[in-house]
Amino acid sequence: MVTEATLAREAMTPATPAQQLSEERLLQMYYKMLLARKLDERMWALHRQGRCAFHISGMGHEAAQVGAAFALRPGHDWVHPYYRDIALVLALGMTPRQLMLALFAKAEDPSSGGRQMPSHFGYPPLKIVSGSSPVITQVPQAVGIALASKYRGEDAVTLTCFGEGSTSQGDFHEGLNWASIHKLPVIFLCENNQYAISEPVHKQMAVPNLADRAVAYGLPGVVVDGNDVLAVYDVMVEAVARARHGGGPTLVEAKTYRPVPHSSDDDDRSYRSREEVAYWKARDPILRCEQMLAERGLLAEAKRADVLKRVMAEVDDATEYAQAAPDPAPEDALYPVFAPRR
């Protein structure tokens, strides 16, 4: 409930960016989060039915990703995502059809024409740069993209995302150091879901917060509740403004949880309790977004049912479309290894 006390507090303090979001934008955030969730659920189901070879999920990360996407200028700013960023790329404007085409590795898959694994999102029209499977390699590249923006005198910022486990690699540390020295316009978003496959966070680092590592490189490090879409949005708006106006990079740590196995090749029952998973499911980012909207009177039952209906229609359409789409021709395997001759 929005109590009188909170209303009074809001009246006294300057409004945060999230407080200035229109009802329409808030509902758009919710729509994208739910769309990502339902599309993701469908992908798991398709994998279980043996209709695709692999799926890796972004479930639980929707608030962190949508909060981040809404702070950017899609198509203007650069994004170098990682494999969990399904909600991020949907919020930026990729479509469920496109993502389903990639899942089935169809010829029309806009990321790679069936060459790359699914969830290795790439979409040049939206300045989404395709990543590769070795983890955190997007960080040095994002630094280079930001360098190019600065070099050309453009005001685009670069967002790159990664899991906390992969920050044990040198690439992370080397990239942050560089970006900070040169005050590059880049935001490093760590989606800390507390596991790297089976290894809990305490086996990956001895610091309580990943963001604490920013100190070592002289850039701001911010911890945010990654299951609160508006909290992430606020933090991201500030980081984006800093980057855009010459203030340099920010490390944002969105604390969240992965409520499903690591990928379709994993069974998470071998390394964590069902109670733990249930605890986090009760704090699901979509539930929390629904509560937030309901408190503001924006999500009555009828409205919610309507959103769900529209989301499911998109998911069904994408599934049918992609399944019916043609496979690449076998000889497509042979190109394009090199750039076309000029």
Place this chain on the structure above:
Amino acid sequence: MATMTFREAISQALREEMYRDERVFIMGEEVGKWGGTYAVTRGFLDEFGEKRVRDTPIAESVIVGAAAGAAIVGLRPVAELMTINFAFLAMDQIVNHVAKLHYMFNGQITVPIVIRVVGGGGRQLGATHSQSPEVVFAHFPGLKVVAPGTPADAKGLLKAAIRDDDPVFFVEHATLYSVRGEVPEDDDYLVPIGVSDVKRQGKDVTIVSYSKMLQVALEAANRLAEEGIEAEVIDLRTLRPLDTRAIVESVQKTNRLVVVEEGWRAYGVGAEVASRVTELAFDHLDAPVRRVAQAEVPLPYNRRLEQMALPQVADVIRAVKDVMYIK
């Protein structure tokens, strides 16, 4: 002898060597609680404890570098990298250090580590999860490179690798783990590193291969036999040091050679073997050596494309017929 999978054979080798020698321990991503990406070390954490089965952060360079450090001062680490593709993140440690320390310090240092990696494609894991670049690692003097193709060899070679005083890069093809075979259960069963093996006798043509492609070569040989062509199939087992004795003897008999590898043709195992055979048995060749290898592209994800790019049984049969001048 017992019948077991390639996976069980590797597990058994590790377990036996850990019981035999206190200095042997395992470290890598996901080797503990998860039991390894391919379940090779399942149960090891309970059996040996955290001291000897160590889950590491995701940092391949440190996994190899720390293994090297521990080895230099007398331990015998088995470092596991989730896939051979991630060995590229440890390349400096492997190439500039592990492979060279013994030589650079005039033999005063040994680096007795085993780097276990999972290699190969064919499981729809995309270009950066599916490579077969063992030949790259075989390029460097000072590093032994082993790539077994059967459960028995996997066990005997891994035990030999752990007991070896040199660093050994040990390649396990992901699609071999469920292959079954007879495996000796003797605690001291070893297969010597650097010795190839004739896996099938034949008089008409020699097929040289290793790892997963050994199975492909054997399948091709079976089908060729139905057409009356008897292929001799030689398993290299070790890429460095490379044993050419069996190949030369075989070519002296068959006069025809096909080399089958899963990696790319350019600068590959086929190129090396063909070159050595022309040096050692040129007069015995009745046809140019043929190489069967992966198409020169990063391996695509889509199943049809992936299969198109990988060497298949039919490609081996075609190459054999080519060197026999059969249409």
